Amino acid sequence: MLRLSSSFVRTLREDPADAEVASHKLLVRAGYIRRSAPGVYTWLPLGLKVLRKVEAIVRDEQDAIGGQELVFSALQPREPYEATGRWEEYGPQVFRLQDRRENDYLLAPTHEETFTLTVKDLYNSYKDLPAMLYQVQTKFRDEARPRAGLLRTREFIMKDAYSFDIDDAGLDVSYEKQRGAYQRTFDRLGLPIVICRADAGAMGGSRSEEFLHPTPVGEDTFVVSDGGYAANVEAVTTVAPPALDEAAIAGLPAMHVEDTPWASTIAALTDFSNEAFPGTGPITESGEWTRYEMLKHLAYLLTYPDGSTEPLVIALPGDREVDEKRLESAVAPAVAAPFTDADFAKHPVLTKGYIGPEGLGLESPSEIRYLVDPRVAPGTSWVAGAGEKDKHVYDLVFGRDFTADGTVEAAEVRDGDPAPDGSGPMRLTRGMEMGHIFQLGRKYAEALDLKVLDVNGKAVVVTMGSYGIGVTRAVAAIAELHHDDKGLVWPRQVAPADVHIMATGKTPEIFEEAERIGIELESRGLEVLYDDRPKVSPGVKFKDAELLGIPTSVVVGKGLATGVVEIRDRATGSIEEVAPEAAVEALVSAVRGA
Amino acid sequence: MLRLSSSFVRTLREDPADAEVASHKLLVRAGYIRRSAPGVYTWLPLGLKVLRKVEAIVRDEQDAIGGQELVFSALQPREPYEATGRWEEYGPQVFRLQDRRENDYLLAPTHEETFTLTVKDLYNSYKDLPAMLYQVQTKFRDEARPRAGLLRTREFIMKDAYSFDIDDAGLDVSYEKQRGAYQRTFDRLGLPIVICRADAGAMGGSRSEEFLHPTPVGEDTFVVSDGGYAANVEAVTTVAPPALDEAAIAGLPAMHVEDTPWASTIAALTDFSNEAFPGTGPITESGEWTRYEMLKHLAYLLTYPDGSTEPLVIALPGDREVDEKRLESAVAPAVAAPFTDADFAKHPVLTKGYIGPEGLGLESPSEIRYLVDPRVAPGTSWVAGAGEKDKHVYDLVFGRDFTADGTVEAAEVRDGDPAPDGSGPMRLTRGMEMGHIFQLGRKYAEALDLKVLDVNGKAVVVTMGSYGIGVTRAVAAIAELHHDDKGLVWPRQVAPADVHIMATGKTPEIFEEAERIGIELESRGLEVLYDDRPKVSPGVKFKDAELLGIPTSVVVGKGLATGVVEIRDRATGSIEEVAPEAAVEALVSAVRGA
Known part of the structure; x- marks a missing residue:
């Protein structure tokens, strides 16, 4: 005890x-x-x-x-x-x-x-x-x-x-x-x-x-x-759109480079596209351009455990952010850090803010490793940086105008994205x-x-x-799962004790009865925590019992004089009054019956 | 099992x-x-x-x-x-x-x-x-x-x-x-x-x-x-000889410095003393000089945890070696290293091989910390280095001719030394x-x-x-305590199992009976190790059982055909034959009765 x-x-x-x-x-x-x-x-x-x-x-x-x-x-x-x-x-x-x-x-x-x-x-x-x-x-x-x-x-x-x-x-x-x-x-x-x-x-x-x-x-x-x-x-894994066959690809509009002044963000480029080429977006029924088609290119420096480094460019639909953990998992054991200005200086083929498949995706393997989101499927059409400031390429078709060294699962997953096994939205x-x-x-x-x-x-x-x-x-x-605003509420199988006994009162009879119940419970194989503190108020004992979270407790207090002790259930908050001589049996079945 | x-x-x-x-x-x-x-x-x-x-x-x-x-x-x-x-x-x-x-x-x-x-x-x-x-x-x-x-x-x-x-x-x-x-x-x-x-x-x-x-x-x-x-x-702690009072000390021969050429070791100095001054040794009845009186002085450099250092000279009877662990314990948390030639060069008051109380023990505290074995009690008389090469001091009396900064328990303890509480030799x-x-x-x-x-x-x-x-x-x-030349012999209370069952033989009946005994033993609350390896010879099983050291084992083998299994006690080596149906009871009482 x-x-x-x-x-x-x-x-x-x-x-x-x-x-x-x-x-x-x-x-x-x-x-x-x-x-x-x-x-x-x-x-x-x-x-x-x-x-x-x-x-x-x-x-x-x-x-x-x-x-x-x-x-x-x-x-x-x-x-x-x-x-x-x-x-x-x-x-x-x-x-x-x-x-x-x-x-x-x-x-x-x-x-x-x-x-x-x-x-x-x-x-x-x-x-x-x-x-x-x-x-x-x-x-x-x-x-x-x-x-x-x-x-x-x-x-x-x-x-x-x-x-x-x-x-x-x-x-x-x-x-x-x-x-x-x-x-x-x-x-x-x-x-x-x-x-x-x-x-x-x-x-x-x-x-x-x-x-x-x-x-x-x-x-x-x-x-x-x-x-x-x-x-x-x-x-x-990302559900990719169906790949188009060669004939279908051949029927798509040809790529063309356009001046895109001030359109240095995905949002600005989308607005610009809707203003400059209204109704010609390749995805929506209305032909509206969306951020999705603005193929975002991001450059990273990979560092391997042996200290060697390698540049990596990834491309993903412009409406998706990179999920750092997915990227980390995709490149492990290497660690990816976004390109610094110094990195850009070392790789002049990459123009900050205007990276595109230019110099990356025309031949495979390219000079710089180039991975695309699985949504960049053969026949999909994109807008991307043209490799020089203030210029973007339109109607850039994957599999026709550019290729990549592979795909990468680095884009964020969103509520509502389709499950890869076809079992519905996630x-x-x-x-x-x-x-x-x-x-x-x-x-x-x-x-x-x-x-x-x-x-x-x-x-x-x-x-x-x-x-x-x-x-x-x-x-x-x-x-974390088993608590309320008053304290812990342990499931029985892991609780530090089976029964928490509180002696609340001042008479020796109360403490003797509480002790007797404790000894009997132990002889029945239960583990007992006994709050026998002599000068602690009932209020404090109740609060501590709630905080400690033993599933079942029994209060031996003033009621004893009228032949009653209280059995409390921490989880439900229920209080049951029983005669002291029935307490042990009631407690054992509360613990065992649960 | x-x-x-x-x-x-x-x-x-x-x-x-x-x-x-x-x-x-x-x-x-x-x-x-x-x-x-x-x-x-x-x-x-x-x-x-x-x-x-x-x-x-x-x-x-x-x-x-x-x-x-x-x-x-x-x-x-x-x-x-x-x-x-x-x-x-x-x-x-x-x-x-x-x-x-x-x-x-x-x-x-x-x-x-x-x-x-x-x-x-x-x-x-x-x-x-x-x-x-x-x-x-x-x-x-x-x-x-x-x-x-x-x-x-x-x-x-x-x-x-x-x-x-x-x-x-x-x-x-x-x-x-x-x-x-x-x-x-x-x-x-x-x-x-x-x-x-x-x-x-x-x-x-x-x-x-x-x-x-x-x-x-x-x-x-x-x-x-x-x-x-x-x-x-x-x-x-060392039992010191009784200290002499001032009057007794005053009656002792006066100290005198002698040339002691070639007497650079304790043994040589003892021989020299017996040749030069026969019959005048202060300890033995015959007046023979012994190594005991040749007071050995050793210089150490102490290094404290904070890195600071301090020289220490200790003196002990010439027939005792220093016990490194006792010295270590005496100077802790400092660590003692014997003086190097460089240390001697730094402290010219100490002449290597001829250190004596000269410059150390004439006043307390002395310039260099100086501790003596407890046997160096007031009134005891010694031979020691005179602080210069080829010279020793005779009839050097502690408390009269030299003092120290304290005592040190660094000398080896020997079989037969008296216990400090007077309870006899140790x-x-x-x-x-x-x-x-x-x-x-x-x-x-x-x-x-x-x-x-x-x-x-x-x-x-x-x-x-x-x-x-x-x-x-x-x-x-x-x-270490519980083994013999064949293997371990675990005491029951810590043995990895209570009973080791060996099925030695090829018939299914043997393995079935061994299995039955194992299951019954477990139902009686015993822990069982069952050697059920099918193609391992009885000899190997016996050897492994001896090596593993489970206190009680039972061999279910050829004897089964004639209604007998063997119960073996690892500690005594005893072998008892019992009927298979009596085996469980016999094993339980072997384990429980012990």
């Missing part, structure tokens, strides 16, 4: 100054966590109880699909990460350090390399596979902007699992097992989830899904359609990534030479899957 | 190349751990089970004395460690790193500062005290020489607890509680312990005891006497530090301003105790 009088629990009436979101405010105010550095938290006793319960549910579902738990060290030597190229790729995201002999280490933000090497160390035959290994371990990531309490931290607990299979079919089976385990895990945690297609590009694999919890405080944007499509915005939704499963394939096994002998005695490269759950973040997400 | 056919367990026949001690060899060979970097290990599934059981016992005993668990981050910002002076004091022992904003962090090797600050954050009244807080957490230490597998690692799990009390009497009570909890913990872990007085100097506290487990592979040397004295060698013993409890007192509370209001409303500084157990090391110590 946790007695509040001697527990290391203190509630605060004021929100912490740095808190933006409810879970952060409430977890700090209720004494569950404390900040020790930016993005680094202490788990106080009540918080630790919640954390352990979340971990236990995560473990249980991993064990249920044959997962075997182990624990890797946080300190990891440079060499394996060097072998897979990630020592450099990680960039400033990772904490690096040296030991006293100046050997390089990192604090592992993820353990693909170590899992791979350990399986290589222990296993060597197809008979050893499939294998599913996992750990629940403290990870480190030097986030640029740690935020929102436990939602984005620099030291956090993750469950990371890896599957090892002899072939793709095996990987599919392992992947489906984890997919099921994740659904059951989040279900038990009380966290609604949308499973979204994710961009697996950066991790080098094939199938990849994120388990996103829809919440306004989420950092991720994802899309859903009524027809069941769901994807991370980075993974959305809605943009905010969410928080709670889990991620993906088929790594053979990337790490190849880099670190993880092979086993197959049934014919031939060495074959193992194929891997990777499956992560943010355990720390799950605690925050649960708190 | 852990089925060996699909478990991430592989045994090795060969010892790992870098292993020196049995626990290291066996834990690696049996597939409990793997090295991932020098002094950094992976816990494989079986090892993790042992670790979790050790942790659970440690937690249980902490909870039993009212300990409240929390968890601090490994990443800790520089500032609090700066405030207590430990950022510098730690030296190269600690892993330091910077985040992307170039803020300094360390990977906490211990959390005194954070515990102190957190209590300051939550508590403010004497009513909040006493408090006992603990964590079981991963710690980091950049050991110069990680060794012996899990015995000395750079990333390890510790239980560290801190007590907070309003006064010294309270601290004594908290200290005794932990002392009892530690005795019960090590008792339950099956680790014999000697509680030794420890030098608390470096930690700034008063009472301090180490829980040393006697073992030849231990790195610590401690002493015990038949009368019950036990101390870490660093904490042993024996030197090798041991491993498993736990350490000490009264920190107010050092950290003062540095970080942890005060509470006392009963009169006056702010008083809190007094603290610190209590650590090396959890990772405990696993190694248990393995």
